Amino acid sequence: METRTQGFPVKNYGQPVKRYCQTLDLRDDARLIEEYRRRHAEGNAWPEILEGIRRVGILDMDIYLLGNRAFMIVETPLDFDWDEAMSRLASLPRQQEWEDYMSVFQAAEPGQTSAQKWTPMERIFHLYE
Numbered sequence: 001m002e003t004r005t006q007g008f009p010v011k012n013y014g015q016p017v018k019r020y021c022q023t024l025d026l027r028d029d030a031r032l033i034e035e036y037r038r039r040h041a042e043g044n045a046w047p048e049i050l051e052g053i054r055r056v057g058i059l060d061m062d063i064y065l066l067g068n069r070a071f072m073i074v075e076t077p078l079d080f081d082w083d084e085a086m087s088r089l090a091s092l093p094r095q096q097e098w099e100d101y102m103s104v105f106q107a108a109e110p111g112q113t114s115a116q117k118w119t120p121m122e123r124i125f126h127l128y129e
Helices: 030-040 047-055 082-091 095-103
Strands: 017-025 060-066 069-077
Touching: 030 060, 030 095, 047 082, 047 095, 082 095
Parallel strands: none
Antiparallel strands: 017 069, 060 069
């Protein structure tokens, strides 16, 4: 696991990208949050889910935690259509099974898709040039 002193790798795609930032609340239970963290650790996410994320055109995805608040950053090509991609993602094998598997931890209704659970955030500041 990387820390502030080790830094985080930044991918260079050789082209501009879109960045989507979203948030989701987890159930406020330390044991559940720790298990949610474990299920997202390297090697624990289902391979079909990782492949599906890439198949719909997502270049990179990070999830951060603060208490019971999850924050997700998604990077995509400029021509990426979020609604179309999320519709495709929801139809892929095992995707809804994964969403149901994760819903135990999330303050969301069972049966919801990823697009229904994660709320887009508004960018209000940038280190302007």
